[in-house]
Amino acid sequence: MEKIDLEELRYPIGHFEVPENFDDTTIQNWISELEAFPRKLESLVKNLSDEQLDTVYRPGGWTVRQVVHHVSDSHHNSYMRFKWALTENRPIIKAYNEKAWADLLDTRTGPIEMSLDHLKAIHTKLVYFLRKLSQGDLERIFIHPESNAETSLKENIGRYVWHGNHHYAHIKNLLDRNNW
Known part of the structure; x- marks a missing residue:
């Protein structure tokens, strides 16, 4: 039996x-990746059965369904962080308990289509918004309350x-391991 590396399962892309x-080309490439991501994720998961959606991607991890809902929730929160950083001076953002959100009823049992649709909408708004930002805008920061770390918008x-690709890899690797 093949030994499973839990750290690799947790962080498949590092x-x-x-x-x-952060040159303009890098930022524009990232924005293009954000634009394509919702449909890329949808293509990966749209034909999965409920049994497959309710399979954990690693021991002790979330189900595929929870991962899809988490990505939607997380990217929504990120969108808000961009807005706060542009409308407030060095705001301390609102953190949220990802694990508790992932354990809520809608995340554990809800149809993934609602989060896929939400992800498409939030990414459409986000990409439109990001393409309009100036260099000065990209330098604006927000502060995370738990670490006190400053994050620039270009870094975000x-x-x-990375976050989308990280969770995409969780699901893709599970599908590959199970020959789905």
Whole structure:
């Protein structure tokens, strides 16, 4: 029997690393990835059965259904963080308990279509918005209350590209392991 590396299952594409340089091409490429992501995710999960959707992607992890709903919730929260950073001076953002949200009834049992539709809508708004930002806008920051870490908007674009790809890889790897 093949030994499973839990760290690799948790972080199949590695941890997010802040690039040293944020040139315009990198940022525009990230925005294009955000634009394509909702349909990419939908293509991956749209034909899964309820049994498959209710399968955990790793021991102790969330089900595919929970991951889809989590991505929608998380990217919605990210959209709000962009708005706060542009309308307030160095705002301390509102954190949320991802694990508790993932355990709510709608996340555990709800149809994934509602989160796929929401993800399409929020990414459409986000991409439209991001393409209009100036260099000065991209330098604006917000502060995370738990770590006191400052995050620039340009960094947050990259972080959410990574976040989507991170969870996409969770699901894709499960599908590949199970030959689905």
